[in-house]
Amino acid sequence: MIEMTTSDIHPDDLRKKLFDPGAGAYCGFEGWIRNENEGHEVRRLEYEAYEPLARSEGEAILAEARERFPHLQAHCVHRTGMLEIGECAVWVGVSAPHRDEAFLACRYIIDQLKVRLPIWKKEYYADGHSGWVNCERCAKSA
Amino acid sequence: MIEMTTSDIHPDDLRKKLFDPGAGAYCGFEGWIRNENEGHEVRRLEYEAYEPLARSEGEAILAEARERFPHLQAHCVHRTGMLEIGECAVWVGVSAPHRDEAFLACRYIIDQLKVRLPIWKKEYYADGHSGWVNCERCAKSA
Amino acid sequence: MKTVTVRYFAMFREHAGVDEETLSIDVETAADVFRATRERHGSAEPSGHCKVAINDVMADWDSPVGDGDTVLLFPPVAGG
């Protein structure tokens, strides 16, 4: 399942949902807000999502992962709104019988989420400017 | 740093040690006790370690990971003693600027830990028998 | 002419200055809608890395747009 939230993400509570007596491996990924992007000092990040399609596309990605890797349990949470340095913007957790599929499935899910979910982030820089990430051409045309 | 412990592992507290304002990605791996191995129903697992060498070999593996992936923060904990189904036997956590190196470093560390640390596990089966994992030939010669 | 509601997101919204607007335009496909709004708001953004949905379902640029449809214009995404 995918959740969209404006609150803190708590990985420890979330990973418990993935417990399965047949699971020997758990892999978790978190995207944290970092203080730098492409040479710019970043102060905070604002996430905007179009939730109806973020949810349906997220569920589609999780279903694809479960199809590729049998016996997988997978869950993810994405935050929206304003986030500070060090906060968790996205969490992906998977449990599987063995570690190979746990790593591969977790990686598949986060890679797909990043390019397919209708989510945008705006960086607020130390110099007072701001900019939409991945949107250099948009910015030029503004 | 690598820790050896006979107590519960708490990933949420541990991952906080890896916080770094320059880290945009966190990858965590956990090995859980599963209820089956090679067709045998497993009830619990007993881990034995030779701690002096498990620590020094673990530190060597973490140092190798840091050398391969700059700006990496990495930490791991391995349990010893008797563990029940679903308990966490080993935790590896890494934070890094980007997700590619976070996944690769985490995978490198767990793969190396599994084959290099002087740690052994004995499975206790539902049928009352027990056996050392990875030690079929030893068992035959006993 | 068709009545089409266009919704803008992120950079596109800031650029258009509105969340959504309803237009009477002569269009066949999602690409036509994109071009019309680009001209309307003076943008030169190519559609290459952008995405489009029609009535809350992901679509292609050559998907047909009907009278009364809502077209969602997504600038390049950057989740996580």
Add this chain to the structure above:
Amino acid sequence: MKTVTVRYFAMFREHAGVDEETLSIDVETAADVFRATRERHGSAEPSGHCKVAINDVMADWDSPVGDGDTVLLFPPVAGG
């Protein structure tokens, strides 16, 4: 003859019936110690997947063993 202390782990300990023992044996290398203990305890375990340490440092099977050394015999490992 050298005085060598041998420590056994996991399956090797169960098999030998002791944690460690001190032997007076005619050995040059870690492999010689492994063979001597194998004969002593009637095992046919090959050294291929096993590991050895001398005085708490990982060693090779052809590493030399000196008088008073402690040799640690590790069956195949299975951490995690």
